[in-house]
Amino acid sequence: MRRYDAEVVHAAMVALMRDRGISAAHAADVADALVDASLRGIDTHGVRLLDFYLKEIEGGRAKKQPSFRIHGDYPAAALFDADDALGVVAGAAAMREVIGRARKAGIAALAVSRSNHFGRADYFARMAAAAGQIGLVFSNSDALVVPFGGVVPLNGTNPLAMAAPGLDDDGFYLDMATSQTAYSRVLLALRHGLPVEPGLATNQEGQDLSHGGDLGALQPLGGIKGQGLGMMIQILCALLSNMPFDAELSNLYREPxxxxxxxxxxxxxxxxxxxxxxxxxxxxxxxxxxxxxxxxPAGAAPVRVPGDPEREVEADRRRTGIPLAEEDVAVLSGYLAVERVAADHPDVAMT
Incomplete structure (x- = not known):
């Protein structure tokens, strides 16, 4: 795959979204989050999602110009109505709001309703860390994870993230799903005819997927503990915002x-x-x-803390560029030339 400078990719993404009628501020929020994920080596949640997010807007799932509303009279807690915005846009706006409230109250929390897929949870938690605060972020998702000992998916992969600032650019950055593995990882293994380790997923008959069959669902992380974490996140997200349970949500890629x-x-x-x-x-x-x-260390590799692998990849990709698949380059076709972006969109910063 060809590599592209992160600033060039960011500017191209903003220019493309501006041409689609997305505001400069919201386009920047999307580009910031997706380029950040790609820089940190989380390509599944990086630039490749731009095409999908554009389809969400074009199809009507997400609003191009949402009107956010905040409900509640408590200074440190509120309901943030995202008005069916792109999840990344909603997440960034909500985190800015909660950071501001915590600055005054010492601690603050927001339940966010009517949102969409928001990418990496730790991106928003790190917004708080960059402001000198501790950030905690949770999200529900469509049910792909069976209960411990069960066969019907009731939890989503429901991610949680925490970020806390250390000295200089150091910090604690945790982002994890509450399933044993990622759904996309199992699909990729099946697509390439690779074996699936026992305990990761079940087939459509409810048996362990290592025995064969088509992918049915994922197993919870650590058995009943992962199930409990997934349920906890449903309570914090779906119940406090009065939104649907995971089992009532539509699949991310279900068309139209x-x-x-x-x-x-x-x-x-x-x-x-x-x-x-x-x-x-x-x-x-x-x-x-x-x-x-x-x-x-137990072996040759050093002991790491959450965030270290991503930090190492980011250092490399800032030097060598972000690798983009052909289909991602095609989405940005005509926008990756710095000269074109600068000429057509002088409001887009190139540095």
Whole structure:
């Protein structure tokens, strides 16, 4: 795959979305999140999603110009109505709101209703960390995970994320699903005729997929513990926002993309200064991370902490560029030339 400079890709994405009638601010939110994911090596949630998000808008699932509304009189808690916006746009707007509220109240939380797929949960948690706060982000999704000992999917892969700032650019960045593995990973293995490890997924008869058959559902992470985490996220997201349960949500890729999915999120920001000197917190967090990184490894590879693999990939891709598949290049065809972007969209920053 050919590699492209991240700034060029970002500018091309913004230019394409502006040509489709998406506001400059919302186009920047989408490009920021997707380029960030690709830079960090999470290509499944990176630039490749742009075409899908455009289809959501063109089909009517997501609104091009949503009108956000905030309900509730509590200073540190509210319901954020995303008005069927693109999930990335809704997530960024909601996190900015919760960061601002936490700055005043010490801690704040928002339940987000009427949203869509928002990509990587840790992207929004890291927005809080960049503001010197601790960020917690949760989202529900359509049911793909069976209960422990069950055969009917009732939980989504329901991700959770946490981000906390350390010294300089260091920090704790956790992003995880509550299923044993990613749905796309199992599909890819089946497509290439590769074996699926026992305990990851079930077939359509409810048996372990390692025995053969077509993919039915995923297993919960750690058995009953993962099931409980998935249910916890449904409670925080779907119940607090009065949105559908996971089992009532439509599949992400079900066409036509003309019906809002009513995905819900839950976001928390914690103002570190409300509890401890932020400088002390940052130093102690980096000390904690160092304890793990410097601990004795079981083999040749060093011990890592959440966020380290992505940080290493990002350092490489900022030097060498983001690898784009041919289909992703085709979506941006005509926009990847810096000269064209600069000429047609002088409002798009190239640096």
């Amino acid at each position: 993309y003309d019906t809002p999915r009513q995905i819900s999120h839950f976001m928390v920001a914690i103002e570190v200064a409300a509890f401890v000197d932020p400088a002390v917190f940052r130093a102690r967090l980096s000390e904690l991370l160092a304890q793990f990184r410097q601990s004795q």
